[in-house]
Amino acid sequence: MTGILRGRPAAWLVGIVACTLALVALDAGGGTEGRTASAEPVRNATIVVEEGGTRTGFATPEVTVGGGGTVTVVNLDSMDHTVTSVARAADGTPVFDVRVPAGTSATVPGVEGLSAGAWAFFCKFHPNMRGVITVEGVAGGVEPVTTRFEQPLVVPSTRRGADIRLVMRRAKVRTLPHxxxxxMWTYDGSYPGPTIRRRGGRGTEVTVVNRLPRGAGSMSTHLHGDHHASADDGQPTTQLIRRGDERTYDYPLMVDGRPEPGSFFWYHDHRMDRTARNNWRGLQGMFIVTDPPTPGLRLPQGRRDVPLMVSERSFTAGNQLTDPFADGPEMSGHHGDMSWTGPDAPPDDATIGDKVLVNGRYAPYLDVSATRYRLRLLNSSPFSSYNFTLSDGRPFLQIGTGSGLLPRAVVRSSVLLGPAQRADVVVDFSGATGQRVVLGSVPASSGETGDDARESAVMEFRVGAPAADASRLPSRLPSPRLVSPVPSKVTQTWTFGLEESAHHGSAWTINGRAFDPGRVDHRARLDTVERWRFRNTSDVTHYVHIHAEQWRTLLRDGRRPPPWERGLEDTWRLEPGEEVEVAARFTDYTGPFMIHCHMLDHEDHGMMARFDVAP
Known part of the structure; x- marks a missing residue:
């Protein structure tokens, strides 16, 4: 890191903070001489973020304010932060929300109208940062509102043919209940686009047509997780689909001469510098690869096999998407030396929505019988992670990842998924007739894996009567073979970091360099096995996605991975300071492929690299 401009507060701001910390200490019980139990609550309060707040949290996570008072946020960190209420208003937006750029201060709007009580808050950009504003005394009338599940879940239409045509076009879709x-920009007029369902080994050609509005530009569709030729990978800068044109992608659904294992893939736009924007506007859909019937494996099927794409968006008062990309950031430099400037430049680039959507709808419900259901969970958000739980404590039985079944089923109380990650789970609703079970997301305890997950209700299951159920809960599963043996030495190390310059701006980088589509960062030989290591030297978590192959997780921080990471994977959570090692055999295809962070702003702002598979 060559220099940091942000995070240098003015002298007057330092003075304010010194006074503020003294007041906070008094309010917390230090120096209480002269105060009585009946003293009036402090009229105003200050929330402080010190340097390194992404790691240490708010310096004053618990503040008390008198009814009708104000709360000021002072940000001494080198990153932007927000103070955002966990509680929601009737329209589903946060009761209060303010962004505080690095080295500035701001007043939290709406605090003067809050009713008495404890109001939890967090930073949208770094949800591990959490705190509570306690309102005391005579207060306003604003109360938190329980999420209302007012519209039915819609399962996208299914395409099963060998030749599929998807038209990218603008369409009006139902996202909010009123x-x-x-x-939105859609595939075939719906968000998500149609779900493609094909058996492994049955070749599929998908023709994508670009009929988006003028100004949308060229597009590139990537089938995330699949094994296919480089030319069909949805390259970020080549083989693009211009407006009015079309492109046919060939997916053989084969790996090294064998049918591809049953998997939960998804397709989405992958256009360089525009991936976050194009996904935000709706260019996403699901793709399920199925296995042939397996004797003894009786998983829920038909209407009890439900794909769930979880994402998030923000809307205007007229129910239209907001445009978080309208003000940049601006790119400077050239390929090989790219950086970004402006208020949303790295590390302050995070596209986050106010409302969580499931299959394109806010707060939907699904009528289910008191039987077992297979839920295919996909986090297609541009930035946020979710730690999924069920409101009655009912467990998930995880049977697979996005890339196939696990060797053994794993009972889990929560399932953490970052952007692009998937989980294949079974939920048994037996005994819950008449109940409403909420699928939600909750952060883990501070300092634990998943403490940066957003907190939100997601959807509701309305459990009806019992019904005939031929499924069974499995223990062992016919999981795909893992590559073995693997090299004892690491073939390639990929270091995910942040580079900032006092003169040129900032960029997310891999091995110290921002993405250059013309630069080959690593070469692998066909029919060889390589062992790769990921390292995170930045202060934020990244989600590492590799194209081309499906990978075996070997080590996480030098230890055997947890049971739910012992199948095939294509996307890994990489926390600050963490190291992960993976291995795969390069088969079938040569040419350029990508490795990148799937937090889409990070990908757009440099955190992508190219590797070539050579004969």
Whole structure:
């Protein structure tokens, strides 16, 4: 890191903080001489973020304010932060929300109208940072509102043919329960696009047509997780689909001469510098590869096999998507030396929505029988992670990842998924007739894996009567073979970091360099096994995705991975300071492929690299 401009507060701001910390100490019980138990609550309060807040949290995570008072946020960190309420208003937006750029201060709007009580808050950019504002005394009338599940879940239409045509076009779709429909960029007029369902080994050609509005630009569709030729990978800068044109992608659904294992893939736009924008506007869909019937394996099927794409968006008062990309950041430099400037430049680039959507709808419900269901969970958000739980404590039985079944089923009380990660789980609703079970996301305890997950209700299951159920809960599973043996030495190390310059701006980098589509960062030989290591030297978590192959997880921080990471994977959570080692055999295809962070702003702002598979 060559220099940091942000995070240098003015002298007056330092003075304010010194006074603030003294007041906070008094309010917390230090120096209480002269105060009585009946003293009026402090009229105003200050929340402080010190340097390194992404690691240490708010310096004053618990503050008390008198009714009608104000709360000021002072940010001494080198990163932007927010103070955002966990509680929601009737329209589903946070009761209060303020962004505080590095080295500035701001007043939290709406605090003066809050009712008495404890109001939890967090930073949207770094959800591990959490705190509580306690309102005392005479207060306002604003109360938290329980999420209302008012519209049914919609399962996207299914395409099963060998030749599929998807037209990218603008369409109005129902996302919110009331008011106008939302204009989005879609595949075939729906968000998500149609779900493609094909058996492994049955070749599939998908023709994508670009009929998006003028100004949308060229597009590139990537089938995330699949094994296919480089030319069909949705390259970020080549083989693009211009407006009015079309491109046919060939997916043989084969790996090294064998049918591809049953998997839960998804397709989405992958256009360089525009991936976050194009996904935000709706260019996403699901792709399920199925196995042939397996004797003895009786998983839920038909209507009890439900794909769930979880994402998030923010909307205007007229139910239209907001445009978080309108103000940049601006790119400077050239390929090989790219960096970004402006208020949303790295590390302050994070596209986050106010409302969580499931299959494109806010707070939906699904009527289920008191039987077992297979839920295929996909986090297609641009930035946020979710730690999924069920409101009655009912467990998940995880049977697979996005890349196939696990060797053994794993009972889990929560399932943490970052951007692009998937989990194949079974939930048994037996005994819950008449109940409403909420699928939600909750952060883990501070300092534990998943403490940066967003907190939100996601959807509701309305459990009806029992019904005939031929499924069974499995223990051992016919999981795909893992590559073995693997090299004892690491073939390639990929270091994910942040580079900032006092003169040129900032960029997310891999091995110290921002993405250059013309630069080959590593070469692998066909029909060889390589062992790769990921390292995170930045202060934020990344989600590492590799194209081309499906990978075996070997080590996480030098230890055997947890049971739910012992199958095939294509995307890994990489926390600050963490190291992960993976291995794969390069088969079938040569040419350029990508490795990148799947937090889409990070990908767009440099955190991608190219590797070539050579004969």
């Amino acid at each position: 008011g106008p429909r939302t204009s």
